[in-house]
Amino acid sequence: MLTPASRVTKPDPADLLTWYDRHRRDLPWRAKPGEAVDPYRVWLSEIMLQQTTVVAVRPFYQRFLEKFPTVSALAEAPVDAVMQAWAGLGYYSRARNLHACAKAVVEKHGGLFPGTEAELLKLPGVGAYTAAAVAAIAFNQPAAAVDGNVERVVSRLFMVEDPLPKAKPLIRTLTQDLVPADRPGDFAQALMDLGATICTPRRPACALCPWMTPCRARAEGLQETFPRKIKKEAGQLRRGAAFVVLRADDSILLRTRPPQGLLGGMAEAPTSIWEPDYEPSRAVLDAPLDARWQRLPGVVRHVFTHFPLELTILFAKVPKGTPAPEDMRWTLRRDLHEEALPGVMKKVIAHALGELPAPAKEAPVKKRAAPRKGSSSS
Ligand code: SF4
Structure with missing residues (x-):
């Protein structure tokens, strides 16, 4: 009109x-x-x-x-x-x-x-x-x-x-x-x-x-x-937990998200499912491995197109030689820049370990692990 x-x-x-x-x-x-x-x-x-x-x-x-x-x-x-x-x-x-x-x-x-x-x-x-x-x-x-x-x-x-x-x-x-x-x-x-x-x-x-x-x-x-707009309902807040594991050789536990869906094919620290009524106090039940988990103060917030997300961060240190769970891998902290980490995961790792190190020079692309089974995405 x-x-x-x-x-x-x-x-x-x-x-x-x-x-x-x-x-x-x-x-x-x-x-x-x-x-x-x-x-x-x-x-x-x-x-x-x-x-x-x-x-x-x-x-x-x-x-x-x-x-x-x-x-x-x-x-x-x-x-x-x-x-x-x-x-x-x-x-x-x-x-x-x-x-x-x-x-x-x-x-x-x-x-x-x-x-x-x-x-x-x-x-x-x-x-x-x-x-x-x-x-x-x-x-x-x-x-x-x-x-x-x-x-x-x-x-x-x-x-x-x-x-x-x-x-x-x-x-x-x-x-x-x-x-x-x-x-x-x-x-x-x-x-x-x-x-x-x-x-x-x-x-x-x-x-x-x-x-x-x-x-x-x-x-x-x-x-x-102008332009006239209909007011959008903001997406409902979702919550979850992310698990940052530091092995004694200074490597971090990562996995690759399934190719389809939100952040498809990107690398991430393991997380729980993300849902509005996720209960952070029970997050340790979703941990990827047995360890002395420490719940870090504060949360990581990120806004996706359709919903805001709030992640509680659990941190653990494990001894050298600890194997990666199925469909996961260890990446040296100095090599994290080679991983396709989305913004939300950079925030998660920075929350636990401080800012990611900058790449020293052009590096070869890291081979990606097979997509894990069972998405934790929304
Ligand atoms: S097109 Fe935009 S900038 Fe140009 S007169 Fe109209 S409202 Fe103003």
């Missing part, structure tokens, strides 16, 4: 492109004017940027590209190496899909990304947004790439009254109507830049906006009330 446009004109894509030519962001994955666009870099950056910020992605992108400079290099790499390079970015199913997608591009398309939205959509892990973004930016196709930034800009421009997510199809149609035949790739990036730098969620800088005149929300002084 749109608010009637009585006093405003249609936004002109040319105004946005003129603004973009002056104010475009200099991003490591973005081709400079006149430079050839590398579809691999565009695709990689778009996958990395989902649900996170440019600032967070920059260092990961650079490191990732050094390790896997081409789609073929990525396809040939062991999946463990990809997971390790991804560790810290979150949303680990994306790293597995990234690898699967690289293999598909090499095996089915001879190492060249397909150039149409429809073909890109068939690749693993490539959804509607990514397909449109890659088609537009890498292949200059007139595709409408609609992410959260674009939803905000367009819902304000046209005062889309329907709340998200119901408004998504309408916003997509409105965006598609704006895409020019000339420079659709620059237009997609210009719209992203406008949303990221000018049409921000709070206090949009409307006075600097190339579409200030046709913007309906600005005309009504209602910018910050």
Whole structure:
């Protein structure tokens, strides 16, 4: 549903492109004017940027590209190496899909990304947004790439009254109507830049906006009330216990999560199940081995997309030569950086032992143990 446009004109894509030519962001994955666009870099950056910020992605992108400079290099790499390079970015199913997608591009398309939205959509892990973004930016196709930034800009421009997510199809149609035949790739990036730098969620800088005149929300002084949203129920808090075991040779007990599900394929200190009514006082019953367990003061808190988690930490020291339980392994503390530890597990180990040591130099990827049976994930 749109608010009637009585006093405003249609936004002109040319105004946005003129603004973009002056104010475009200099991003490591973005081709400079006149430079050839590398579809691999565009695709990689778009996958990395989902649900996170440019600032967070920059260092990961650079490191990732050094390790896997081409789609073929990525396809040939062991999946463990990809997971390790991804560790810290979150949303680990994306790293597995990234690898699967690289293999598909090499095996089915001879190492060249397909150039149409429809073909890109068939690749693993490539959804509607990514397909449109890659088609537009890498292949200059007139595709409408609609992410959260674009939803905000367009819902304000046209005062889309329907709340998200119901408004998504309408916003997509409105965006598609704006895409020019000339420079659709620059237009997609210009719209992203406008949303990221000018049409921000709070206090949009409307006075600097190339579409200030046709913007309906600005005309009504209602910018910050768009896009309309339905209030989300916060996920229910889950609790659990994590077990940090330090062997006398300075190694830590770890296991690998099953490939599917939350943090799939990542390394972790053994944990209990995570559930709302988990009782920490009984945590020792879930311990992976017999030891003198010490419950550490405080808890580790972490917020996943769908729920917050609170982990009680139990710590134990065991003698040298203690064998690892089935499907678990010992990793020397100095080698922990080689493990694909997600953020929550870095917090757990840091809570028990202090910060993880930084890698001394580039190290080979550690062979991963087989996935354990019986997930403790939610
Ligand atoms: S005028 Fe303001 S609210 Fe409208 S698109 Fe521009 S920055 Fe966003």
